[in-house]
Amino acid sequence: MVAQLYAKEAPQNVNSFVFLAQQGFYDNLTWHRVIQDFMAQTGDPEGTGGGGPGYAVPLEVVPTLNYDKPGVIGMARTNDPNSAGSQFFITFAPYPSLNQGYTIIGQLVEGLDVLGQVRLRDPGSDPNKGDPLVSIRVVDLVAAQ
Structure with a gap:
């Protein structure tokens, strides 16, 4: 998979994601939550x-960025909007109820x-590990304008 990151629109979250990727944090983690027609989540x-990097990153939203198509990458969080850490998800389809909240x-x-080949998994009811995420590599960084 290849992604474009929005460093200008979400600088703190993208910086954290890139930092963790460069440190190898994501290497060999699993897609622990995969819900059909919704999203695949990893980073725990x-x-x-329930896991993370030991710190939280605040919510960063831009009115023009929405969960309006497949392949949108968002930061997972708890009920606290400012609790993103290392967990992220990629949508399988538009999911407008997430707009401006993640x-x-x-x-x-x-x-x-x-992404569509990742095995469906509910961490609360599936005792097997999810499919592995081998690694995340940052191949090109362009400074935000």
Whole structure:
């Protein structure tokens, strides 16, 4: 999968995501929550949906960025809007109820078909590990204007 990140629109969240990726934080984690016609979520070192990097990043929203198509990459969080950490999700379809409530950090530009091959999984009822996320590589950084 290849994604474009929105560093200008969500600078703190993208910076955290890139930092964690460059540190190898995401290597070999699993897609711990995968819901048909909704999204696939990863970024939890515990694989349960409860783990993170040990810090939180605030909500960053831009009115022009919405969950209006497949492949939107958003930051997962708790009920506190300012609790994003390392967990992120990629949508399978438009999901407007997420608009302005979850930071959008990017958009898949290639590989939505690959995402669709990830096995469905509910961490609360599936004792098996989710499919692995091998690694995230940052291949090109362009400074935000």
